[in-house]
Every structure is written in C-alpha cells, then in structure tokens.
Amino acid sequence: MLFIWGFKGRNKKMGEGEFFCPDCGSYHHYFLMIVKRWFTFYFIPIFPTSTLGEYVECQNCKATFNTRVLELDPKKDAEMFEAEFSLAAKRVMFKMALADGEIDESEIEQITQAFQSIAKREIDKNDIAAELEAARDDTRTVAEYMADISAQLNDTGKEQVLRAAIAVIKADGIIDDDELKELSELIKALDMPKAYSNGILLEEGLPKL
Ligand SMILES: [Zn+2]
Structure with a gap:
C-alpha cells in the first residue's frame, strides 16, 4: 500500500x-x-x-x-519600506538573468520595465544597480532564496514573483529547457497550489510544469 x-x-x-x-x-x-x-x-x-x-x-x-x-x-x-513581493520579484528577476552568465544593458532595461509594472512606480537607476550587486553577492539559487522567503508572501505576492520570473525568461524570445527547469523549481519553492501556478503558466503561454 x-x-x-x-x-x-x-x-x-x-x-x-x-x-x-x-x-x-x-x-x-x-x-x-x-x-x-x-x-x-x-x-x-x-x-x-x-x-x-x-x-x-x-x-x-x-x-x-x-x-x-x-x-x-x-x-x-x-x-x-518595501513590500515583500516587490523585494522578492526584484531578486528573482536578477538572479534568473544572472544564471546564464552576465547581464547586458537590454536585460537590465527589460527587468526595470517589468519591475516598474509590478511595483507600479518609477525605479531609479541607483536602486537597480544596488539590487544587481546584491543579487550577485547572494550565493543562493533562485529556489533556495525563494524557499527562505516564501513564508513572507501571500498568494497575490507569489503570483507577482512568478510573473516576474516569467517576464525574464520570455525577454530574449527563446525559452529553453534550463529555463523551464528553473521555473519549475521556483514554483516548488513558492509552495503554490498546482492549479494556481498552472493557470498562470497557461495565461502566459507556457507549458504546464
Ligand atoms: Zn496597502
């Protein structure tokens, strides 16, 4: 049994x-x-x-x-004082962009725009530079970082973080298996109901994970 x-x-x-x-x-x-x-x-x-x-x-x-x-x-x-989902979305976006090596100017621009639409406010260049530095110094993987902080987020916040991560992997126009694997680990670490995360993936035009 x-x-x-x-x-x-x-x-x-x-x-x-x-x-x-x-x-x-x-x-x-x-x-x-x-x-x-x-x-x-x-x-x-x-x-x-x-x-x-x-x-x-x-x-x-x-x-x-x-x-x-x-x-x-x-x-x-x-x-x-920054909301937890906002801190988490920023960190996750930079860490995902850093995962495949260096970040270029256009990636930073895309993250800044994605972040502005999530946080619904202007983000200044110093803020972005400081966060890039912090994401580089943080040795945890995206999933490890998320596992540490997911208990600070409600479902709304978890959804915002997942959507931020999707925005980053969509940014270069190609979604490869490594990125989908990373996304799947992120979803696990977020501790979201499967139906909920799959609904978001579907809406974003991604396969179920
Ligand atoms: Zn409020």
Missing part, C-alpha cells in the same frame, strides 16, 4: 489592526499572518511542525510586509 504524505505551508490570522501601508500611502486595516509548516497525509493537513514566518498583510492592496512595518514612522520611513 502506498501512503502519500508531505508538508505544506498554511497561513493563519494571528491579529489585526490599523497601520500605515507604505504601498497605499495611507492608513488601512491589516492582518498579522503566521505561516506554519503542516504535516500532510493524503494532502490533508494533520498537525503543524514548525513556524516558517509571519507577515503583515494590507487589507486594501493585499501587499505583505515584514512585521517591522507596524513600528515605522509614516512621515520618515514609509517611502523606504
């Missing part, structure tokens, strides 16, 4: 209140979410095994933030 068991991250609301959302630029209701790793048997969660992370989710725009967002001074720090 074959037993099917595994692990799955589950998000649970631990608290709520009002906070200043840096992405909305105004006060909104937030949920404090905790992500626990659950042992599953035949895909049914049986018991939690460990805490993977926690985040603050804006109930207006659905962006997620590090819990430090609750302590920030909106007048002083809000502009500096």
Whole structure:
C-alpha cells in the first residue's frame, strides 16, 4: 500500500489592526499572518511542525510586509519600506538573468520595465544597480532564496514573483529547457497550489510544469 504524505505551508490570522501601508500611502486595516509548516497525509493537513514566518498583510492592496512595518514612522520611513513581493520579484528577476552568465544593458532595461509594472512606480537607476550587486553577492539559487522567503508572501505576492520570473525568461524570445527547469523549481519553492501556478503558466503561454 502506498501512503502519500508531505508538508505544506498554511497561513493563519494571528491579529489585526490599523497601520500605515507604505504601498497605499495611507492608513488601512491589516492582518498579522503566521505561516506554519503542516504535516500532510493524503494532502490533508494533520498537525503543524514548525513556524516558517509571519507577515503583515494590507487589507486594501493585499501587499505583505515584514512585521517591522507596524513600528515605522509614516512621515520618515514609509517611502523606504518595501513590500515583500516587490523585494522578492526584484531578486528573482536578477538572479534568473544572472544564471546564464552576465547581464547586458537590454536585460537590465527589460527587468526595470517589468519591475516598474509590478511595483507600479518609477525605479531609479541607483536602486537597480544596488539590487544587481546584491543579487550577485547572494550565493543562493533562485529556489533556495525563494524557499527562505516564501513564508513572507501571500498568494497575490507569489503570483507577482512568478510573473516576474516569467517576464525574464520570455525577454530574449527563446525559452529553453534550463529555463523551464528553473521555473519549475521556483514554483516548488513558492509552495503554490498546482492549479494556481498552472493557470498562470497557461495565461502566459507556457507549458504546464
Ligand atoms: Zn496597502
């Protein structure tokens, strides 16, 4: 007899209140979410095994933030505070572009444009240069990086990161097997429901993974 068991991250609301959302630029209701790793048997969660992370989710725009967002001074720090999906999308795009060697000017331009449409704001050149440097110094693979931070993201954030990665692999017009393999590892690390990620791949004109 074959037993099917595994692990799955589950998000649970631990608290709520009002906070200043840096992405909305105004006060909104937030949920404090905790992500626990659950042992599953035949895909049914049986018991939690460990805490993977926690985040603050804006109930207006659905962006997620590090819990430090609750302590920030909106007048002083809000502009500096970046949503987790935004940090993750940037890092994943640069790491995927770096995977096949060096990044050229046109790739940087494409990443900048993809990132601007995700973050819905202008990204300045210094920001891009700093992120390129950080992505180079980060020795983790895309999947390792994502496994470390996926517990800071809700489904909306995971979708944004996946779409950012797809934008990068589509950028040069050719999608090869290595890129699809990397994408498949990213999806696994994101811990997204298969139907959800396949829906996005279909929409983007890519094969199911
Ligand atoms: Zn918001």
